[in-house]
Amino acid sequence: MPNVTYIQPDGKEITIEARDGDSVMETAVRNGVKGIIAECGGACACATCHVFVDETFMDKVGGPGDLEDDMLDGAAENRTDCSRLSCQIKMNAGLDGLRVRIASEQV
Amino acid sequence: MSERVLIIGAGQAGMQLAVSLREDGFTGSVTLIGEEPHGPYQRPPLSKAFLSGESDEESLELRSPAFYVENNIVVISDEQVVEVRWDAAHGTAVTSTGRLIPFDKLALTTGSSPRRLSIEGSELDGVLYLRDMADAKNLKRRWDKAEHVVVVGGGFIGLEVAAVARKAGKTVTVLEAADRLIARAVSETTSEFYRAAHERRGTRVRLGASISRFVGDGTKVTGVELDGGEVIPADIIMVGIGVIARGELATQLGLETVNGAIVVDSHARTSDPRVVAAGDAVLLPHPLTGDGQVRVESVQNAVDQAKLAAKTIMGGADEYRAVPWFWSDQADLKLQIAGLSNGYDATVLRGNPDDEKFSVLYYRAGRLIAIDSVNDVLDYMAVRKALGNGQTIPADQASDTSVALKTLVQD
Known part of the structure; x- marks a missing residue:
């Protein structure tokens, strides 16, 4: 199963083995990773699971969809070219080793 | 002796309250008890991604079992609290298995249950409700074989199910007693938009519908008969006509309730300061203005109120102030x-x-x-x-x- 590493707002890194098909958000929340709030539970409705994807993975992860793009405009921490809502990134073998930095402000 | 907190109701609010106590540094014992056979999970996807097959049971889990162990939160599943009382020094909860759980502080996050229809035929097989995982599995088990789906109640849950059914190619009829959809929550403009949008997608919407009975073949439902005699064929009928707050335990404790909803103040305290309550079961002061009391049935309210209730248990004096927000995905x-x-x-x-x-x-x-x-x-x-x-x-x-x-x- 693919690994994903989270860089938490306090700077600590945590690596978790994700279930294939689970989102980066779900994997984080279920395992108590700090900083991902995910108030809406993954419906792309709240912009509280904002992460910055490691640049080297941006090609594989891809950019946000239209709705997600608008949500990111309203995110608490200013977006960058690597911003995604982690509920919209599904883990698979191709993303093994993925690194994301969690936005320090979510609400 | 360190303080013991018992949280009754292992839904979104109960889970959040337990987690928030630990995040805020609470060092006493935390026990979270729920009557469902599994730990806390997300309910909103049950009428959306779970039904359509885009998510499964495990992906809906709110926290992993290991998380609760690491955070010293005792989760008791498949056991219902049937009685709760205050003795001289502490409280005691009695469960369906006869277990006694002592506590010093109590949190009620008992949620709500679907309002049931009681008409001729409402006991027929295939008349379904949707609140918890068991309901969702029951619905899903019949889903693929069902060609004709009738939804009773044009509120959020009914319309969400209707949208999933229509996308799966089923014949879908929504029956709403009022003269517009989602009348309790949105303006006429939004109601009318949803009527037209669902009809554009092939769902039939009948407003002002008056149901006389459900008809069946003796065991299984086969249709809905409207006043006037018209029968709409149905392989399954999903009834979504609102929820009732679960205030039975609050009533046992003599707490103030209104129509079953547990009355709390701006600190999430019930009429007994040793008991907090949060989530769907609660009647709370307006979260933005403080004027008047409202029920807010949403994930946001469950989460935000539970966070505040945790602070109140730990002696905080913060007042509840949160912008209510809500979403509904339909098609x-x-x-x-x-x-x-x-x-x-x-x-x-x-x-x-x-x-x-x-x-x-x-x-x-x-x-x-x-x-x-x-x-x-x-x-x-x-x-x-x-x-x-x-x-x-x-x-x-x-x-x-x-x-x-x-x-x-x-x-």
């Missing part, structure tokens, strides 16, 4: 609501509902109080932020879609 339509529109006296329409992208802003005495946005995240986010900051948007400028709402926000 490719994302409805997002911020604020509470109760008591509005004017609305402003922004955009064109025919484009399936628009917002309705609600005003009271000239101040913005809420928004419904369909497929317009930016409008929704702008209003949610404005309400959180106690700000407004001038009604006479809000309809101009050439100007971004966030640029119009003022004190």
